[in-house]
Structure formats: structure tokens, C-alpha cells
Amino acid sequence: MLVAEILKSAGEIPDPYVKAVTYAKIGEELARKSHPLYKQAFLKAFESLASIDDPFGMLKALLSIGVSMGRVRIKAYRRVFVRVLSESRSLAPPQRDELLKTASLALLGLGDIGEAISFAVEIGDDVLRQTTLVSIVRGISRSLEVNPIKTAYRLRKMKLALEYITDEPYRSKALFELSKAFVTLGSYSGAFSAIRDMGSREWAKQAFKELAFSLSELGVVENYVDSFTALAEELSQKFDENLALEVATVLALAGRGSLAAQMLRKFGDESLFEAVALDVLDKNPSALPEFLGALNAEEALLVGRALMNRILEEPTPDKRGIVNTIARFVRLEEVWTKVARFYVLIGDVESARRIGLSLQNQKLRSLVMADVAHHYLKLGEVEKAIDTALEVREGRFASLLMSEILVKALNKELEGLRNGKARITQEKAGEQD
Template sequence: MIVKEVLASVEVIPDPYIKSVTYAKIGERLVKARDRNYKTAFLKALETAKEIEDPVKMFRALLSVGYSLHRAGLKSSKRIYQGVLEDSRILPPPQRDVIMATAARYMLALGEIGEAITYALEIEDVKLRDDVLLEIIRANTRMIEKEQLKVAYRLRKSKLALEYIEEEPHRSKALLEIIKAYIALGSYENGISLIRSIGVKEWARQAFKEVSFYLKERDVLGHYIDSLEAVAQELIEKFGEEFTEDLALAFALSGEGVPAIELIRGRENGEEVMTRIALELLERDHDVLPAFIAALNEREAEIVGRAVMNRILEKPELGNWEIIKAIGKSTPSEEIWAKIARYYVIMGELEGAMKIGSILRDTRLHSVVMADVAHHFLKKGDVERAIDAALEVREPKFSSLLISEILVKALEQELPRRVEQWKGSRR
């Protein structure tokens, strides 16, 4: 009884479009509940839709009814959509384009990729058609990534949609989606090869990065480095030298330091580019920085190592021992080793800093390191070790002043304790 009352109550809705959609939604739910009143609901939905005077609203209502019919598993939905396809030809192109875009999106929501493409191709406005086709390809890629059924069919449909996308950046975005589909399927060579077809620099860079990262996550990047390098060189020729840095960064972020450096080495401002990339790696993913540093030659390592150590000393939380170790191995520069010693001091590794200081031949750097160590021993209250470190300072005048300062500060630290003890004994 309640079902019939609900159906009767729909009549009070004044807006015929909403009334039609409501009947259809009720019909969909009644089918799922196996209630025979679903026929009445859908019949009312169609009758109400056809009574709408505005043709655009009428077609939209019919599409919504068809959508509910399809969700309910009723085959009559396709006849409704076919009818809208034919009957809507009376509308001027801008209005019909909106109807066809709506039809395509309904079909897409239902997972009917082929049908969605059919309606999208009816759209005359190039930009709107490209927008809808791109939506279809993106949805198709998500389906491929989630399930392995009908993979060949879905990929074929994405390629079909791509053929009809005319303008950029839509075409490049669509190519990226198809590349993702290939990669998700494990067809890595096809995905890599397709990158070279992208016509917009921004999306070519994005595709290159995404493929590199995906292959790294799957632990197969090393098997495809040659292919990626070949594509990278083609993209540099296509988009210009400024693209080199983007591609090198993609390699570096993927943990492939050698090909990253080889792309940059020998080019104008190469060492400046290496430094920028190293600092970006430090900020974004410092776990991959040691491999990048290891690929540098001695001169490059000195320049890059200096910049990286300066940044780490400014923000010690960015550093870690793997980075420090990589920098130390890559260069004999005593200036950089002095900076490494400073990092040891900041991290509280005073013994390590003293060992570094003891092997520095440059008198000034040796003295700076030992003075730094001495001050930190004093802060810890270890006056004896502070004096030992100060005595290691090779410049006599500097050493004398440092020991004098240590002794005075040690006395300043001791006297308040003596006073407190003396006051306590009087009580």
C-alpha cells in the first residue's frame, strides 16, 4: 500500500523535470525490491518527461530516465538513448552538444565506454568534445588500473577516443592516460615509447616522471634506463635544452644518479644545474641524494657538496648520515670536510668531529674545527676535554685565547655552585 501512496504523492511535485526523475528513481528502487509497481513508475517517468515543453529539459529528463532503467537492468534504456540521439537533431548545435555531453557522461557512469564515445562524437564543439573524450579516457584508465577484465577492449576504446581528440593540451593529457594504462598492464616499453608522442612540454615532463617513479616502485627501473634515456634525448631535441633539467631531475628522483648526471654534464651551466637538482632532492626526497652525489666527478662534487652542506648546516633536520657519507667519499676538499665536522658537532658526535679535525692539514680549518669542538665540550661541562681540544688548535695565539676563555667560563660555571653550597652550609 505504501508504494502506491508514494507513487501518487509524486504528482504534487510542480516541476515536471524533477517529477520525471523522481518517478524514475522510484522505479529503479522498486526493480531492486522486486516490486511489480516498477512498471507504473517508469511509465509515469516517461510520460512526464515527454510532456515537458522545453526540448532541452525534455531530453535531459529522458536521459535521466534511461540512466535509471539501465541501473535497474532493463534493456529498454538503450532504446530511449537511441531515441534522444535521433530526435535531438532538431536542436541547434550548442544545445544538442549539451545533451550529447550529458548522454556520454551518463554512459560513462554506467561503465559503457563504447556508448559514451558514440555520444561524445556527436558533439560539434571541438573543445567540449575533447573535454568529454578526455573524461572517458581517464575513467577507462582507472578501470584498467582496478581490474584486469576486458583490458584489451578498454585500451582499444581509449585509443579510439584519442583519435578524435584534436586540440592541445587535451591530446597530450589523453596520451598520458593511455601511457598509464600501458604501464598498469605491465607493457612498459609501449608506455615509454608513447611518451615521445606527447606534444606539450608540461605533460611530457609529467609523463616521464610518472613512468620513472612507477618503474622504480616496481623495482624494474634499471631494466628500462636505456629506453628512458633514448626518449629523454628525443624530448630534449623536441622541447629545447631547458627540458634537460626536468628530465635529469626525474632520473634523480627515481634514484638513478648516473643517467641524471650524464644528461647535464658538458652542458652550459651544468654544475649550477647539478647544484639546483641536489638541493631539490635534499628538500623533497633526500634518500635518493647519495646516489646522485656518487655519480659526480671530484670537481662537481666539491661544488655541489659545498652547497648541500651549507643548506644542511642551516637546516640540520634535512641531513642524514648517508648524505654526509656520500659527500665525504666524493671529495677531498678540506673546506667541505670542515663543514662535515661542523655537522658532527651539531649532532653531538664530538669524537667524530675531533677525528676529522685531526686530519685537516689546513691550519685555519683545523683550528676552526677544534675550537668548535672545544666550545661544545665546555657546554657539556667537560672542561678537561675542552682544554684538550683547545690545545689541538695549531695557531698559538688563537689557542691561548681559547684556553683563557674556557678557563674563565669554567670558573663562571663553578662559582654559582660554590655560592649555593656555601649558603646551604650556613643554614
């Protein structure tokens, strides 16, 4: 179908709103291809507006035309947006606010940040106005990640938008986006300042964690330990809630395990040791030695148990190095028992057996050696299973284990005999045939 025929067919669309929008889309596509009929398409789009009786519908169609023109950088699109802003004043507040929000976000998409803010601040509803401004701040922040050109200009616009966001949690949401923008630009002090200005407890904590994680991934978190500590103290006073967990995690991730432990002891919540250790396990296992090495026996037991329980949920050979680290720094038999279990589960029975033989606690030794013996039995190594069972120090437990092994060994032997006899019978039958 020729372009002229497409334009003619669009004129047959009965709904004037759809007709105007369709002409605008056709004009947009033609302009992209530098086709000379694009001007005619846009002209017909404007002509179609006269048939739209509803003022709100007419302005929505006009806005759609302006967006299509803006996408192909036809300069007149700005005049279209100005007309929308001017004529929208005759609409009822809810309709006008909806139209202004759409126009504001469209301008943001077109890269006209200043105009996007101007349209947003015209929105009458407080919540809709501030959520729209937050979306603008978020959009600017993400544009910095893609293209840092004109950074100073965009930062100024973010701060301008923030001046109109006065209520919580909207202001804190916008400051969160600003802090992320500062990280993208490498201005970490700016990120700290943005978080310091937040008025929402939840968003401040979220931003704090995000900043800690980002600087950790960038490998610079250790340079900002004092800044994190100071910020945590300020936020703790501001929201009457200690941020020991967040700060200790930052310190531990930075390889400052001793400082992390000191801070946790200061707040006196034992469960925080486990939480920090598990966070380090997930995000930076190489920092575990420094943290584990700073713990006393009681703390080490809590942490070692928590770490091994997490690892035992998905035991894989690639975690051997982490497990070895735990075993080296947490020299407690309860934790070593879990380490032995890990080795059994990944198939390294000999390592598990060596750990079991080193245990002095009779109950723990019995548990490990029983586990090892059962695994030997599964492998068909009956003699090793019996030798292992003899290493169990608890008399009754050893007796029960030996009894179980012997019965299972007998069953396997009898099963083998039955299979052998059956095979011989089949062979004889075959010879008779």
C-alpha cells in the same frame, strides 16, 4: 513510511523536473533491493516528463532517468540515451553540447565506453569535445588499473578516442593517459611510443618524468636506459630543449652514475649535477654512491654541498647512513664541515669532534671545533669544552672561544653556588621553625 506512501508523497512535489528525478532515484533504490514497485517508480518518472515545459530541462530529466536505470542495469536505459541524443538536435548548440558532455561521461561511468565516445564526438564546440574525450581516455586508463579484464577492447577504444583529439595540449594529455595505461599493463615500449607522439613540450616532459619514476619504482628502469636516451634525443630535437636533467636522473636512479655524469658534462650545466643528486636523494638514496663515485672534485663539491644543505634542513639519526656515504665519496673538507654539523645536531658530538680534528683548513677546523665545544658546554662538560677549544689552530679565534667558554663556565658555577646558598638558607629557616 511504507514504499507506497513514499511514491505517493513524491507525486506531491510541485516542480516537475525535481519530481521526475526523484521518482528515478526512488526507482533506482527499489531496484537495488529487488522491490517490485521499482517499475512503477520509473514509470511515474517518465510520466512526469510531460509536465516539463522547457525542452532542455525535460532532456536533462530524461537523462537523469536513464542514468538511474543504467546504474541498476535495466537494459532499456540505452534507449533512453538514444532518445536524448536524437531529441537534443533541436536544442541550441551550447545547451546541446552541455547535455552531450553529461551524457558521455555518464555512459563512461556506466562502462559503455563506445557509446560514451559516440556522444562525445557529437559535441560541436572543439574545446569541449576534446576535453570530454580526454576525460574518457583518462577514465579508461584508470579502469585498467582497477580491472585489466577486456584490456584489448579498452585499448582500442582509447586509440579510437585519440583519433578525434587533434589539437594541443588535449592530444598530449590523452597520450599521457595512454602512456600510463601501457605502464599499468607492463607494455613499456607502448608508453615510450605514446610520449614520442606528443606535441606539447610541457606534457611530454611531464610524461617522460612520470615514466622514469614509474619504471624506477618497478625496478626495471635500468633495462630501458637506451630507450630513455633515444627518446630524450628525439624530444630535445623536436622541442629545441635539452632533456639532460631528465635523462641523467633516470640513469642515476638506475645506478648508472657514470653515464649520468657523462651526459651532464656533455651539456655543460653545473647546476644540473645538484638537481640530479637531490632527485636521487629523494627517490632512491641507495643509488647515490654510484653517482658520487663518478664525479670529479669540482662536481663533488657542488653536489656534496647541495646534499648536505638539504639534509641539514631536517637532520635526523636515520639519515646517518646517507651522510656517511656522502662523507666517504666526497672527500672535501668543506663538505666534511657540514657532515660534522650534522653529527652535532643529532647529538653525536664525538663523531663531529673526530672530523674536526682531521681537518687541515684552519678556518673550517675552527668552525667545527667551536661548534663541538659549545655543545659540550651545553651538556655541562666544561673540561671537554676547554680541551676542544685548545684544538683550534687559529690563535685569535681560539682565544675568543676560550674566553667565551670560561665566562660561561664561571656563570654556571656562580649560578650553582647561588642555588646552593639559597638551599642552605631555606634549610636553616626550616630548622628555626
